[in-house]
Amino acid sequence: MSQPAALSVPAPPPQAAVDSASGVTARPRLRGNLGTASIVFIVVAAASPLGVIGGPVPLGIAAGNGVGFPFAYVVATAVLLLFAVGFTQMTGFVQTAGAFYSYVARGLGQGAGLGAAFVALLAYLALAAGVYGLIGPAITSLVTAYGGQEIPWWLGAAAAFAAAGVLGFRNIEISGKVLAILLLAEVAIVMVLDAVVVFSGGGPEGFSTGIMTPAQIVSGAPGIGILFAILSFVGFEATAVFRDEARDPEQTIPRATYISLIGIGVFYAVSAWLLISAVGDSRAVQEATKAPGSLLQDTTVLYLGAAGGHVIQLLFVTSLFACILSFHNIATRYLFQLGARGVLGSSLGRVHAKHLAPSTASLAVSLITGALILLSVVMALDPVAELYTWLGGISSVGVVLLLVATSTAVLVFFTKTQRGGSVWKRRLAPALGLAGLLGFLAIIIANLPSLVGETTFGPLSIGVLALLLGAFAAGPLAAERRPGLALD
Numbered sequence: 001m002s003q004p005a006a007l008s009v010p011a012p013p014p015q016a017a018v019d020s021a022s023g024v025t026a027r028p029r030l031r032g033n034l035g036t037a038s039i040v041f042i043v044v045a046a047a048s049p050l051g052v053i054g055g056p057v058p059l060g061i062a063a064g065n066g067v068g069f070p071f072a073y074v075v076a077t078a079v080l081l082l083f084a085v086g087f088t089q090m091t092g093f094v095q096t097a098g099a100f101y102s103y104v105a106r107g108l109g110q111g112a113g114l115g116a117a118f119v120a121l122l123a124y125l126a127l128a129a130g131v132y133g134l135i136g137p138a139i140t141s142l143v144t145a146y147g148g149q150e151i152p153w154w155l156g157a158a159a160a161f162a163a164a165g166v167l168g169f170r171n172i173e174i175s176g177k178v179l180a181i182l183l184l185a186e187v188a189i190v191m192v193l194d195a196v197v198v199f200s201g202g203g204p205e206g207f208s209t210g211i212m213t214p215a216q217i218v219s220g221a222p223g224i225g226i227l228f229a230i231l232s233f234v235g236f237e238a239t240a241v242f243r244d245e246a247r248d249p250e251q252t253i254p255r256a257t258y259i260s261l262i263g264i265g266v267f268y269a270v271s272a273w274l275l276i277s278a279v280g281d282s283r284a285v286q287e288a289t290k291a292p293g294s295l296l297q298d299t300t301v302l303y304l305g306a307a308g309g310h311v312i313q314l315l316f317v318t319s320l321f322a323c324i325l326s327f328h329n330i331a332t333r334y335l336f337q338l339g340a341r342g343v344l345g346s347s348l349g350r351v352h353a354k355h356l357a358p359s360t361a362s363l364a365v366s367l368i369t370g371a372l373i374l375l376s377v378v379m380a381l382d383p384v385a386e387l388y389t390w391l392g393g394i395s396s397v398g399v400v401l402l403l404v405a406t407s408t409a410v411l412v413f414f415t416k417t418q419r420g421g422s423v424w425k426r427r428l429a430p431a432l433g434l435a436g437l438l439g440f441l442a443i444i445i446a447n448l449p450s451l452v453g454e455t456t457f458g459p460l461s462i463g464v465l466a467l468l469l470g471a472f473a474a475g476p477l478a479a480e481r482r483p484g485l486a487l488d
Contacts, residue, residue: 039256040263041180045326047235047264050186050319051134054312056228057272058292064225066285067210068217070272072229077265079436080233083403084261086410086430088254089421093413100402101334107409114343115475116405121334122471123398127234128327128365129372130391132157133383135320142317145310153383157373160321161366168328168362182322186315189300189308190271196303197274205280211273223443227451230440231392232268234399235326236260275299328365335361343478385453393452393464400441401468407434 060069087103094102100120105113139156143149167174197203210216236257276284278299288295297316301309336358339348348361376387407430414426444451445465452460 036252036255036259038180039252040259041183042326042329043235043256043260044264045183045235045322047233047260048186048319048323049183049264049267050190050312050315051323052232052268053190053271053275054293054296054316056232057268057275058288058295060225060228060272061276061284062288062292063221064228065217065220065222067208067276067281068213068219068222069225069228070208070211070269070276071217072222072225073232073265073269073272074211075226076229076233076440077261077269079433079440080236080261080265081258082429082433083407083437084257084433085425086414086433087406088257089425090410090413091253093417100406103406104402104409107411107413108405109479111476111479112405112409113475114479115472116402117334117338117343118471118474118478119398119468120402121331121338122468123395123402124327124331124334125365125368126391126398127395128324128331129369130388130395131320131324131327132161132369132373133376133387133391135160135317135324136383138317138320142313145313154373154377157383160324161370161373163321164325164328165362165366167325168332168365169359178322178325182318186319186322187267189311189315190267193278193300193303193308194271194274197278200303203278203280205282206277208273208277208281208284210276210281211269224447224450226440227443227447229268230400230444231396233261233264234395235323235330236264278303328362328369331365332358332362335364343482389451389453390460390464393448393460394467396451397441397444397448397464398468400437400444401472404434404437404441407437 057069060072061067064072090103090106094106101113101117104116133153136153136155136157139159140151140153143151143156167178202208275296279287279295287298291298297309297312300312304311335344335348338344339346339350339361348358348364350360351358372391373387376383381387410430411427411434414430448461448464449455449457452464454460
């Protein structure tokens with residue numbers, strides 16, 4: 001992949017311009033020259049490939065379907081590719097950069113679109129803040145591993161917060177370049193480990209056969225396995241939110257969506273299969289259950305030596321930072337689009353005159369995530385078991401709800417509009433994708449208590465669902481107050 005291209009377009013005005021012919025004040029728009037590679041770097045970094053191999057993969061092996069877990073990535077990739085067929089086919093009919101909510105508004109109306117916007121904003125803000133609960137302890141471990149004194153988790157989180165705030169305030173292409181470097185580094189170390197395992201002929205028992213053995217695929221708790229596989233993809237769907245900053249969006253957005261999905265799907269499935277192979281089918285579940293957080297690092301040390309273990313530990317931190325920066329940028333652009341349309345404060349829709357970025361919206365994201373971090377410190381919450389887990393529960397349910405709503409909107413839109421491609425692209429693939437996504441949603445809701453640290457549906461699980469449903473219900477109410485609102 002090429003490096004992100006340098007900005008080569010003239011600077012837009014920082015405020016809305018007035019159309020000389022109509023006299024109508026135009027909505028502020030971002031401008032940029034992001035190519036397919038740049039958008040892929042941003043959204044794949046949000047998925048945090050190294051973080052997935054070191055986190056959800058061991059958990060999926062331990063709590064899911066054991067050595068058959070890598071097949072869950074095959075299933076998840078297939079369903080999401082079916083979703084992407086309709087999503088990208090509709091791109092040419094959606095001329096705004098609202099991502100999910102623009103598609104929902106186009107198919108289901110402005111009220112539903114605005115409800116989707118509120119759910120998306122809540123989901124991405126939650127995840128942008130929640131990952132600080134992972135990076136803080138990871139930085140503490142990194143400092144102590146190199147002989148430093150143990151520092152409180154929030155101190156490392158504060159350093160990451162400051163860096164993300166500065167980069168998010170500036171032009172997106174700077175973030176794209178930073179994310180490209182971090183992403184290439186984290187993917188490279190996993191691919192080196194994969195290559196060593198392959199050229200070693202697999203692990204102590206050869207190559208794992210679980211990924212192709214039906215009995216292993218359906219063993220244990222395959223639903224939990226699917227759950228962790230789905231969570232590994234969160235972020236891929238944000239390609240369309242960068243429409244205004246993309247070069248030739250009708251081509252760039254579909255390409256970036258398919259490349260991101262196929263790339264991370266193959267990467268996850270192959271790397272999870274080789275991680276199990278490196279440990280051995282007979283020991284993989286036991287080792288993943290005993291120490292899921294250190295399975296990747298321990299395996300890396302075994303195959304690449306102590307130096308490889310140190311590299312993994314360092315790149316795990318940078319992977320989490322890349323994830324934070326990506327979600328910061330995604331949440332910023334949702335706020336910007338809502339501000340530019342007057343749904344939220346109009347100041348959120350301002351474009352910085354120098355950086356050509358939604359800097360005010362970025363500051364707002366920083367304030368919200370900073371407040372959540374500070375609140376967790378004051379309440380003495382555990383950064384992983386509570387801050388990350390609770391906010392991750394909101395995000396996981398919210399994003400799958402949005403995928404379901406978007407799939408429904410695509411089907412409704414193409415039912416009314418007979419143009420736009422073959423029946424496969426307009427009807428069959430979106431319908432199959434919707435069926436799969438509804439199954440995923442059922443699995444996530446059924447397992448929501450375990451996601452937020454409860455044994456059964458309790459206050460936290462019910463609170464997550466109530467919060468998301470309330471956010472969606474607020475959409476039609478807000479749309480009624482703004483009858484001229486146009487989200488699509």
